[in-house]
Amino acid sequence: MIIKLNSKDVTMKTLVFLHLWKAVIIIPFTIVCLLIPLSVHAQPAEESVDxxxxxxxxxxxxxxxxxxxxxxxxxxxxxxxxxxxxxxxxxxxxxxxxxxxxxxxxxxxxxxxxxxxxxxxxxxxxxxxxxxxxxxxxxxxxxxxxxxxxxxxxxxxxxxxxxxxxxxxxxxxxxxxxxxxxxxxxxxxxxxxxxxxxxxxxxxxxxxxxxxxxxxxxxxxxxxxxxxxxxxxxxxxxxxxxxxxxxxxxxxxxxxxxxxxxxxxxxxxxxxxxxxxxxxxxxxxxxxxxxxxxxxxxxxxxxxxxxxxxxxxxxxxxxxxxxxxxxxxxxxxxxxxxxxxxxxxxxxxxxxxxxxxxxxxxxxxxxxxxxxxxxxxxxxxxGGEIPQIGMSDLERTIFLLVNWVLITILAILAQSVFGLFNWKTRSRTTSGRLLHIVSILFFHVLIPSLLLMTLPKLLVPWSVIKLFLPGLGHVIYFILILLLGVGVVKTALVMRTILKKKHHLV
CATH class of the missing domain: 3.40.710.10 (DD-peptidase/beta-lactamase superfamily)
Structure with missing residues (x-):
């Protein structure tokens, strides 16, 4: 079945279609266009953030x-x-x-x-x-x-x-x-x-x-x-x-x-x-x-x-x-x-x-x-003063000094350990032997023992120190253990020397 439309019908339908098209397409588009600048204005943070x-x-x-x-x-x-x-x-x-x-x-x-x-x-x-x-x-x-x-x-x-x-x-x-x-x-x-x-x-x-x-x-x-x-x-x-x-x-x-x-x-x-x-x-x-x-x-x-x-x-x-x-x-x-x-x-x-x-x-x-x-x-x-990032000159100096102190202690320790393999009995007076024993007990036994026991109580356990300060924490712990170990060995060697001399005197 074919439907014939006269020119008036076509014109009317065209006008209706155009009005509908305006309502469906143009009006929403116009609203969106009007809202876009409003939304940007309502959220100005992007412009204010440098x-x-x-x-x-x-x-x-x-x-x-x-x-x-x-x-x-x-x-x-x-x-x-x-x-x-x-x-x-x-x-x-x-x-x-x-x-x-x-x-x-x-x-x-x-x-x-x-x-x-x-x-x-x-x-x-x-x-x-x-x-x-x-x-x-x-x-x-x-x-x-x-x-x-x-x-x-x-x-x-x-x-x-x-x-x-x-x-x-x-x-x-x-x-x-x-x-x-x-x-x-x-x-x-x-x-x-x-x-x-x-x-x-x-x-x-x-x-x-x-x-x-x-x-x-x-x-x-x-x-x-x-x-x-x-x-x-x-x-x-x-x-x-x-x-x-x-x-x-x-x-x-x-x-x-x-x-x-x-x-x-x-x-x-x-x-x-x-x-x-x-x-x-x-x-x-x-x-x-x-x-x-x-x-x-x-x-x-x-x-x-x-x-x-x-x-x-x-x-x-x-x-x-x-x-x-x-x-x-x-x-x-x-x-x-x-x-x-x-x-x-x-x-x-x-x-x-x-x-x-x-x-x-x-x-x-x-x-x-x-x-x-x-x-x-x-x-x-x-708006405010931007801080300087990083250590101050004083902090850097202290940090370098601590590093050098640790290196020096390690060098002394290395010499002490090497000396254990070349231990020689030297003739000492009674007071000299006593002073030697006291120095060993103080520097190699007492100090490292105190630090090993007190640092975890004053700060945190050694496991936490080593966790948060890898490298440095391990080195400090190693130095103290090595100092203590060297001290024990040195004390034993000195005591053996004293006993040998007493035996010879007898």
Missing amino acids: TAQIDQFVNSAMNELNIPGASLAIVKEGRIVYMEGYGISGPNSSPVTPQTPFVLGSTSKSITAMAVIQLVEKGKIRLDDPVQYYLPWFRVADLEASRRITIRELLNQTSGLSTYAGESTLTTGDESIEQHIRSLKHVQLTAPVGSVFQYSNLNYNILSGVIQAASGQSYTEYVQQHIFKPLHMKHSYTSPDEARKDGLATGYQPVFGFMLPTKQLNHEGTVASGYLISSAEDMAHYLTAQMNEGQNGPSPVLSVKGISTLQKPVAYMGGGSYYAMGWVVDKKGISHNGATENTYSKMTINENYGVILLVNSLDYLDLQSYDKIMTGINAILN
Whole structure:
């Protein structure tokens, strides 16, 4: 069947079609064109961020500190305004990107704190409950204190557990979370419960056990499901094995002046205090939630009250700073850094920007310079004095002197060891022999013995010293052991000489 249309019908239909075409195509297109400049105007952060100066500063700092790779993200007004990767992620020379995963260090504590407050809002945890309400088997050396430590005190770092106790476990995290917490039964508190701030990794390790008990999930499953997933943190992990499949950045440490890749220990039992893994882009999503009333998507991960609780200054740290819950609060804003044996991170939030910096190296003797990188970035963003990166002339001089002292001691030790193979009985007066024995006992036995025993008590255990100061820590330990060994052998040789002379006299 053929339908014939007259010219009037065609004209009318053409006009109708044109009007429909305008409605469907032209009007929406016009609206979009009008909205584009408005959206750019509403998000002016890209124009206000001097990315060239930031890149120049970060690259200069990396060159000064021999940092292999870093990743940076900046957030403003609820969105990411700049992301950049610098350098390489490991020995294979793969470039760092904003999606490259890094081991976070103690910035993990903020994520652990968020998990706790989520469970508070779900009615599964009460902040002023004692830990034993959730972990009845929890113990430290003081049984009475064990019954009084609360969830809030763990979060605010006022439990009485010491910094030393937390650092001492940095090499013993290869057990499960429960096993790690059970191993604390001999740990002594160094302050009354709830009295003063003492930063301790143990506080947040214990919290991971509480999260498991209250949620009915493993700590790792809970964080992945309730924080990483809703915040679209697609390159964030609780296990290094999974992160390696996504290009986990290799950590580096200075060894005798050379920045070398080093293997990180297994930290399954201490993951909550310092070994979560994330990328700069993902942590920017996390900062967005912290700055935007818990939201980085359709559903908030925390209420406004929950975010306020996390960021509320509570425990005075000194120097005008307070510890909140996984955050340090001062007049500039809130922040937290993280340092593992071979990675570094820092995140900051002020009234203008949120910034996350991830680095795949750590020079523990120059940690201050790593902190200065973030100080410089914020100075560029907010206006301020950009700090000088690297050691001062005085620090360099002291460092060189220490190196020369160690070299001199090694040379003397080498001569002493060589002398043992050419030991000759020399005629000495009684007073001369006595002085010789005293000098051996003092320099070769007493001093190294005291240092071997007291340094771990004053600083951290030798295993941790060697972990964070590879090369230097090993050399110092080797020197002390060798001094002691040479002293014992020399003492034995002198005593044998004395006994021989007595035998001849008889």
